[in-house]
Amino acid sequence: MSANVDENFLRTQRVGHLATVDARGRPVVVPFCFVYDGKAFYSSLDEKAKKVSPEKLRRTQNIRVNPEVALVIDHYEEDWGKLKFVLIRGRARILYSGKEHGRAIELLREKYAQYRSMRLENRPVLKIVPWRIREWTAE
């Protein structure tokens, strides 16, 4: 973690955007909910807005072919002097069960009340370990 990055911003923002790359080298990007524990980002492959099983999700298929991902966490407002974004580049893998999987679900439920009534235990968790974190601000 670079000393210049606002870690609290990364922990508290409600939605990020995750980019993966398909087998033909073409990007895909989706909004996603996540938690950050200071070392890795975790996201549940929950049922929200998904019409296919976790295994058939494009992001899952892409990560299997190419684990390199990028995610951006940003703040937009009409006063462009206050724009800010943090770009995270990292490698992703999918957790299906175990202690880290369970802990990620706990953290997700702490941050998002919406998850407290959803069954997540049987859904995979995406883990992203950053190799670079960079922050941009308009100032």
Added chain:
Amino acid sequence: MSANVDENFLRTQRVGHLATVDARGRPVVVPFCFVYDGKAFYSSLDEKAKKVSPEKLRRTQNIRVNPEVALVIDHYEEDWGKLKFVLIRGRARILYSGKEHGRAIELLREKYAQYRSMRLENRPVLKIVPWRIREWTAE
């Protein structure tokens, strides 16, 4: 354009997220302001939050190596029953001058008052022509 996509949503949303892929096949994603004219998306490589020249911007370098891009335009709120996103996959190229470049700047200034006092004429415009547009809603 698929009949199921909310074109007005694409025209009026204030910020989208653009993914490109670098020469090593790794994605990058950034927030961006854009206009949509029903056929293509346009974005100015303006000076907002950029510390390097347009030619040195990663997205410019990436598009030169790989024109395939993805962009997502979404609506987030805490009521997850109202989540919505549109994923656009397409090919990008950079316009430096000419009629289409000028028209894109006009459209950007109509949509974003912030651009009316910024010098955009000498800045490149990113043009993205979609080959697929898909909408997801929580319902």
